[in-house]
């Protein structure tokens with residue numbers, strides 16, 4: 176069993192140049208509304224245009240865009256929250272088809288290792304007393320689940336049947352496509368203080384990255400504070 180702590184990460188699969196080009200496309204599309212087409216659209220004119228439409232709340236123009244992001248070492252809880260965002264395209268690691276016992280050529284149930292995401296602000300070795308008076312840590316509980324899964328698989332249960340025992344903290348991977356307007360909505364919901372610590376951390380890191388590589392579009396989000404665990408939260412401000 177492997178514990179993943181603060182391991183959630185992302186890779187932006189859309190090339191940086193493509194992200195910039197999309198700003199130009201947004202300006203071209205948006206100027207149709209005002210019949211104010213320009214002969215020469217540049218990154219500078221596009222930045223000013225996009226700033227203006229965000230200020231006006233004319234965000235539908237931002238839909239002429241796309242950014243694809245892969246999230247790694249996140250839990251099934253994270254991905255379940257992510258897939259609630261309906262205006263996205265999604266491809267996610269399957270617990271039906273992925274054989275968690277597979278190592279190398281074929282399933283090796285003895286080598287099978289469950290990977291689980293734990294809260295970074297908790298000690299996964301802290302023992303708590305159970306109803307039956309046993310004392311167990313979260314780490315030991317995950318190790319038990321690993322044993323249950325291995326037992327079912329060794330008894331001939333296929334992955335899609337044995338998966339019913341897997342925990343919500345199991346490591347997963349997901350690729351998400353969305354336009355800039357939807358990413359703004361996702362950031363607003365998932366980096367705010369009430370959001371779950373795991374998605375808030377990873378989305379906060381992603382927000383910071385896109386603020387550096389995509390001009391203007393995400394500039395109105397600012398860090399608004401830290402919670403009692405020292406984890407940052409953000410909010411959208413009027414610019």
Ligand SMILES: Cc1cc2nc3c(=O)[nH]c(=O)nc-3n(C[C@H](O)[C@H](O)[C@H](O)COP(=O)(O)OP(=O)(O)OC[C@H]3O[C@@H](n4cnc5c(N)ncnc54)[C@H](O)[C@@H]3O)c2cc1C
Pocket residue numbers: 259260261262357360364365369370371
């Ligand atoms: C702190 C927090 C706690 C939560 N707790 C719960 C919970 O206890 N239980 C639960 O079930 N969910 C919960 N959620 C999930 C939440 O209810 C939403 O499903 C999720 O955040 C996706 O938001 P959305 O529907 O606004 O966004 P998206 O699906 O990303 O849609 C973006 C926007 O498009 C528009 N839109 C999309 N589809 C439609 C439609 N069919 N009709 C009209 N407009 C549409 C809406 O304006 C929407 O805001 C929670 C979310 C957060 C952030």
